[in-house]
Amino acid sequence: MALAYGDNKRASGYPLLRGTHLPVTSDAAFFWSQGSVNGVHMTASKPVYKEGNLKPIPSPLLLKRFTGAGGWHDTCAGILGLTKMDWNNNTLYKKLPVTLEYSQRFARIIPQNPNMVDDVFDFRNFM
Structure with a gap:
């Protein structure tokens, strides 16, 4: 669930929570699809930031x-859910929603197979 700016309760030394959004104008907002995640550890209550070693600041x-x-909550919640839907990956989440990531892959495949343009394919075939 996306959190509004100011509701972000984080542990010391961890970046802000994944799902935080900050409205910039009525038509633009910053949204963190990466960040600390609570509830991953079964025994410890500390958050997890999976990119911490490679990218310290999301x-x-x-x-x-x-x-x-309208507000940004539903939009951000939808995007957040789509970042966890990569069936070919066992990571906790990705930065981009699966619909954007795989459409970019599909765009790279089409020039190699131009006969595919006129056919209809299930999106899952490219995941």
Whole structure:
């Protein structure tokens, strides 16, 4: 679940919680799809930050709304869920939603197989 800025309770020495969002304007927000995760350890109550050794500070995604209005909570919660759906990976989460990551892969495959353009494929075939 996405947390609004200011609700982020973190342990000392850990980055902000995964799912934190910070509205910048009414149509833009920063969203951290990476960060500390609570509840992963069964015995310890400390948070986990899986990229800590490689990337000590998580970088946010910039979300922009081009139509509609409203808060960011539902949008961020949806994106957060899609970062955990990579069936070919056993990691806790990815930075980008699975729909963006695999559409980029598909875009690299099409030039190698131009006959695929006119066919309909199940999205799962490319995961």
